[in-house]
Amino acid sequence: MVLAKRAKFFDEEVYPEPEAELVGYAWLINEFHLRVPAPNSICAIVPAKNAKRSKGRWLIWGSRYQPKAHWFAQLTFALKYEGVDLAIMRSLFGVLVIEDITASIENEITGSYSRRIWFFYEWITAQDLPIKDITNGNYADALNEELQFGCAKTKVSRQRINNNLPGVNGFCPLIRKTEKLVQHIEENLDQKAAKNIGNVHSDLLARAAAFLLLSDSKASYTIEGEAPPHNRIERWGKIIGQAGMQPLTVEEIERLQEVVIPDRRFILPGIRCVGGFVGEHDRVTNVPIPEHISAKPEDLDELLAAYLSAYELMKSSGFHPVLAAAIIAFSFVIIHPLEDGNGRIHRYLIHHVLAESGFTPKGVIFPVSAVILEKIEEYKAVLEQFTQPRLQYVEWKPTEDNNVHVTNETADLYRYGDMTCQVEFLFECVKETVDTVLPEEVLYLERYDEIWNYVNNRFDMSQKSLSLLLNFLRRSNGQLSKRAKTKELSALTDVEVKEIESKYQEVFSLD
Structure with a gap:
């Protein structure tokens, strides 16, 4: 056998x-x-x-x-x-062992891979090896840009290396150069967006922008499973509209949390000083059941300082704005530096990076949260793609108040990683915004104005009644409901109703 x-x-x-x-x-x-x-x-x-x-x-x-x-x-x-x-x-x-590292590098001291390994050791550990500087030969790139996206190059004479890493040693997620991402970048979506709205009347564009801001704000709360009062949605929409205007700092992050969560009685505001996790509690024991565990509170100061330094490096070295937005936004929600409000600020940071870089057309905010809401399952999968593999490397125990207390060193889980999947997802959202959402909203407003003017010129109707009429038509796919015809708009004759319905369907190209 x-x-x-x-x-x-x-x-x-x-x-x-x-x-x-x-x-x-x-x-x-x-x-x-x-x-x-x-x-x-x-x-x-x-x-x-x-x-x-x-x-x-x-x-x-x-x-x-x-x-x-x-x-x-x-x-x-x-x-x-x-x-x-x-x-x-x-x-x-x-x-x-240091002696093994040193001997292996010195054995091939002029080779590009040997010099790269030497560079990475000293860059990552911030410790020098007992090796003399290289004094001649060509410079080699730290990051092979045929495989991964890099920043502008800074010469490091010690190993004759071009440091093109898009980050600092305390924070540097990386992105693979996939065919999909190369194609997205070559589409020049920022230029396409600017061209698409270039011929739109400023008044129409302002109305579209106002609607999209409100839509994005509402969607961001919906993603979190919340339905706050309209005034809170409007206030957060206003903040989104100001994205990119203030420098990104720890103080700015804390200010944003105040806007997101005005009632601070039930959370500790500001950067966390306790553990944190995303998940549920056991129904019987109330013990945490984490799906993701946040960075340790004692690591947050160092992590956030490196995170913000990396963002400044990306901005100053021409790193593509969508790549930077994905790294900054998704890393924020993975680090989870706040007790509450991380998700909404994470999506705000997409707006911030795209606006500050000039990628988003002036006066318009891409409604990324609204697009994400339409792709909610894919969005959750993209988050889990990064967080799930890391959960097994976090050792923790429950606290008396049923939180988590991490017992091992975990900072590197939040410093580094492959964010290709997250960048591809964000690019798809931006592309859908540029190709579909923005043009459709402008087209809708143009058609809305056309039917508004038609009805307004035909009937002596108040603006309130006219707005009500168009809302009824929109909700019922171009036909007035029995209730509308017999109650709110009973003054219209059957002939007039048919005429308005026919014109609405013609304007909005309804079958």
Whole structure:
């Protein structure tokens, strides 16, 4: 009797082939038992010499790509084919012996990958290795921009490296250069939006902008499962309309929370000084059941300082505004620095970055929350795509007040990560806004004005009655209800009703 081989797993993924071997970042995680989230894509070597294909999360390489079973060779493979993963490198550098790191780098001191590993060690750890500066040779990019999006380059003479990382060592999520993102960027959606509204009358544009602001504010509350009074929706809409006008600081974040949550009796306002999580409580014991655990309160000052420094770097170095908006907005809600209000401020930050960069046309705020509301399940999946893999690396215990108290070091889970999925989602929302939402709202107002003028010129009707008439028609797809004809608008004859309905359907191109 021949026993079947047991399936091998890595990060809950079965190996793509029985003879496959881990390589690159996966090999490093497995070999050194690193407590760090695995890459979104996992690399493996198979016996077929020239294989190069993908299967689910697996990137499969032939045996001719096989590096030596040594951390330096495996990290070189990872940098060459997988790109930069700062969290894995930081964890790896924490378990290696300094003498081994130094000797491995000096063995290939002029090689670009050796110099990049040297640079990353000193950049991540803020500690110098006992190696003399390189004095000649070409500069190599820290980030391979064929694989990932980088910022403007800053020369680092010590290793002769161009630092093009879109962040600082305390905060630097990265984005893979996917075909989808390249296509989105080439569409120049900001220019397209400006062109689309360039021919719109200023009065019409102002009305469209006012409606979209209110719509976005209401949607942002709806996403949180709230239905506040209209005055709170209007107040938050006004704040959204001012996005990009004030510098992003800790004080500004706290001011925004005051607007979002005016009743502060039931929360501790400002940056959290206690633990936090997103999830439920057990119905019987009331013990937390976290879906996501926030950054530790003692890490928040350092994390937010690095987060804001990274944003300033992105702004000053020409990083694409939608890429920056996704990193800044999604990282905020993942760090979760406030006791309450994180979700609405997270979506506000999208507006802030796009407006401050000039990506959003002047006088218009993209109604991103309204678009997100239409994609709510996808939005939740995008959030979970980043948070779920990290939950297993957070050790915690419940507190007396049924909160969570994190007992291990977790700051790196919020500093680094691959935000490609989040950026692709935001770009889709921006694209839908530019291609569909803005043009449709302008078109609706143009048609509304046309039917308004038609009825106003035909009948001596008050503005209140006329507005009521058009609302009834809009709600009933161009036909007045029996109630409207017999009560509020009973003064209209059957012939007049038919005439108005026919004109409304013609103007709004209704069948």
